[in-house]
Amino acid sequence: MRRSIILAGATVTALALTACGSGSSDSAESAAPEATESAAxxxxxxxxxxxxxxIGEMQPVVDAFTEKTGVEVDLVQKASGDIGPDFVAQVPTGEGPDIITSAHDGLGEWVNNGVVAxxxxxxKADGFxxxxxxxxxxxxxTYGVPLSIENIALVRNNDLLDETSATTFDELVEQAKGAGTExxxxxxxxxxSDPYHLYPLQTSFGAPVFAQADDGSYTSDIEMGGDAGHAFSEYLAKLGDEDVLDISIDGEKAKQAFLDGDAPYILTGPWNTxxxxxxxxxxxxxxxxxxGGEPxxxxxxxxxxxxxxxxxxxxxxxEFVANYLTTEEAQDxxxxxxxxxxxxxxxAAKVDDPILTGFNDAGMEGAPMPAIPEMSSVWGFWGTTEAQVVDxxxxxxxxxxxxxxxxxxxIDAG
Incomplete structure (x- = not known):
């Protein structure tokens, strides 16, 4: 047992929690986050x-927290695909962890199973x-503190085109054709198909997959039907007719074609750059x-x-999650x-890597991946339909x- 710490405004929150459930070489120069203080x-x-x-990036953060407060945080390494299922399985038995780090898309399942507080x-929320x-x-x-974000963006080969003046996707395609590539x-x-990579185009027609509440959380109301959905589906057919979209071009083929200089643009994420x-x-x-005229x-x-x-x-x-990991020093x-x-x-404003900055700028108006259970009913129908329309x-x-x-x-069938 480590020495006691002084906690910042944690008493009321802790009671609420109990009621609800009972790499870089610059690491040595990283600023150590500072814990907060209060009366409890x-x-x-x-x-x-x-x-x-x-686990490597989290270690210096918890080390600094321990040094400042005396409270140890025992990091347990697990496969990313096991964290969510094991969390659901072990928390009810009393054998689970105090905290997990994970992608947000399992949140709906965790809430429905009563395992997350x-x-x-x-x-502090306004700073994110x-x-x-x-x-x-x-x-x-709200059920968590966000640490990092990722999304797709438009990536340009500057050796093929050194400027992008297009303000619409159609203008972008026309400009790209001027490069003379395949x-x-x-x-x-x-x-x-790939609804994930097509989603920026779909939302620009005002056809998001589900409606969102005022706090940004998703409802189960489908929003991609009606006139807006028709406008997008007709646009997909147009892109298919023009050979901009081709269901024979999967992720690996698209990546290789861009590497080979066969296109001036690709829609992709930081995992490929x-x-x-x-x-x-x-x-x-x-x-x-x-x-489609909307963002x-x-x-x-x-x-x-x-x-x-x-x-x-x-x-x-x-104290660790809400009062410590929300600080600028910790996130730095x-x-x-x-x-x-x-x-x-x-x-994020301090990031000087132009590639990461570009992804950040492209994602500023982005939409979080729905974490509601109903999303599991969407992907198969969505992708199959888009492929049929494109082809x-x-x-x-x-x-x-x-x-x-x-x-x-x-969804109705549960």
Missing amino acids: TAEGTLTMWVDDTR PIELGD APAAMAAMAYDGQ FSVLIQQGEE TAFTEAGMDISVLPIPSA SQPFVGVQGVFISAKSENPVLAN VLYTEGGRTPALTAS GQADADTAWDQMVDNIQGA
């Missing part, structure tokens, strides 16, 4: 699950990117122009930290160590209406 005291040790790609961030905070919300409550704008597809720069390519990362909103994936509803140390867990260290765009806007196998409007009906039926 507690002591103990925290257990935190982290995947293998993030809501937290109160107050004014709106899409990042929306990803932490479910059914009107492809204009690469958007990976495949036999079942390292391969581009390692190949010696000069690239720029830009926002995706609107196709293009890529899905934003958010890594966050969540507190167990059965934590034996809810006061300490809240996570960026220095991990190289991911910080969710805290003050930390000219079905009438755009008829196929889209049938897709919406099928999704609604699957």
Whole structure:
């Protein structure tokens, strides 16, 4: 047991929690975050699950927290795909961790299973990117602190085109054709299309997959039907007719074509840009122009930290998560160590990597990936329909209406 610490305004939050559930070489120069102070005291040790790609960046943060407060945070490495399922399985038995680090898209399942505790961030929430905070919300409550965000953007090969003046996606395609390459704008597809990579175009027609509440959390109301959905599906058919979209071009083929200099543009994420720069390519990362007149909103994936509803140390867990990981200093260290765009806007503003800055700018108006259970009823119908429309196998409007009906039926069936 470590020495007691002074906690910042944690008593009321801790009672609420109990009621709800009972790399970089610059690491040595990273600023150590500072803990907060208040009138309540507690002591103990925290257990935190982290995947293998993030345990290295989290270690100096928890070390600084321990040095400042005397409270140990035991980091347990787990496979990323195991964290969510094991959290659901172990928390009810009392064997789970106090805290997990995970992508936000499992939040709906965790809430429905009663394994995650809501937290109160107050004014701290205003310091984060709106899409990042929306990803932490479910059914009107906040359940986590966002750490980093990622999304797709428009990547340009500067050796083929050195300027982008297009303000619409159609203008972008026309400009790209001027490069004289085999492809204009690469958007990976495949036999079942790729709704994730097409989503910025879809939202620009005002056809988001689900409606969002005022706090950014998703409802189960399907929003991609009607006239807006028809306009987008007709646009998909147009892009298919013009060979901008091709279901024979999957993710690997799109990536290789861009590496080979066969297109001036590709819609992709930071997971591919390292391969581009390692190949010696000069690239720029830009926002995706609107196709339908409204903002293009890529899905934003958010890594966050969540507190167990059965934590034996809810006061300490809240101190670490809500009062410590929300600080600029902590988020600065996570960026220095991990190289991911910080969710805290003050930390993101310090990022001087032009590629990461480009992705951050492209995702500022993004939409968090829905974490509601109903999303599992969407992907199959969505991708199959888009592939049929792109490939000219079905009438755009008829196929889209049938897709919406099928999704609604699957949701209603539970």
